[in-house]
Amino acid sequence: GQNIDQPTEMTATEGAIVQINCTYQTSGFNGLFWYQQHAGEAPTFLSYNVLDGLEEKGRFSSFLSRSKGYSYLLLKELQMKDSASYLCAVRGGSYIPTFGRGTSLIVHP
Amino acid sequence: EAQVTQNPRYLITVTGKKLTVTCSQNMNHEYMSWYRQDPGLGLRQIYYSMNVEATDKGDVPEGYKVSRKEKRNFPLILESPSPNQTSLYFCASIKLSGGTDTQYFGPGTRLTVL
Numbered sequence: 160g161q162n163i164d165q166p167t168e169m170t171a172t173e174g175a176i177v178q179i180n181c182t183y184q185t186s187g188f189n190g191l192f193w194y195q196q197h198a199g200e201a202p203t204f205l206s207y208n209v210l211d212g213l214e215e216k217g218r219f220s221s222f223l224s225r226s227k228g229y230s231y232l233l234l235k236e237l238q239m240k241d242s243a244s245y246l247c248a249v250r251g252g253s254y255i256p257t258f259g260r261g262t263s264l265i266v267h268p
Numbered sequence: 269e270a271q272v273t274q275n276p277r278y279l280i281t282v283t284g285k286k287l288t289v290t291c292s293q294n295m296n297h298e299y300m301s302w303y304r305q306d307p308g309l310g311l312r313q314i315y316y317s318m319n320v321e322a323t324d325k326g327d328v329p330e331g332y333k334v335s336r337k338e339k340r341n342f343p344l345i346l347e348s349p350s351p352n353q354t355s356l357y358f359c360a361s362i363k364l365s366g367g368t369d370t371q372y373f374g375p376g377t378r379l380t381v382l
Binding site: 192194199200201202203204207246248255256257258259260261 | 301303308309310311312313316326327356358362370371372373374375376378
């Protein structure tokens, strides 16, 4: 089976930096996704990591350590519109992504 | 435009009345799946399909059926809906070619079973 953990809720200030962690235990590994989801809307793809290291995309970066079963999503220069849920999903040996319960990020002025 | 479409977007029905939620993708993706999302429980996979005529159960398959007769379509069937199937449903697809894989989600179907 697979187990994915991420914090339930985080708060941060506009303009700051926030790091959302995700730890996982899987049988096999074929990549880790991060998604952003606003309430009532579909998840939108942010990043995909399959090798160790940091992937940077504008204000968003994602890091993976396969040996530690650990990833984080880093959001810089936070904006109010970044208030959303952030979902970590892991593809195990079967290529099927399993989702964590998501982290609700609240950005305040 | 690459997309996953779902219909209907909203549905209110009654217990026991069979319904189908359609899902279609125009990206020639092999892999498709259905998820339900409930408060506090995150996205849970119902069924998935690795290709035409290849479907398998996810984590919460009870009360649902699927079919994959064509690559682009993956309908979700509730033969006898019950109130505990009230949820937000998402269809998704991925191209299984390795590299930078992206999972595309449909817009969601909000189902209420009375």
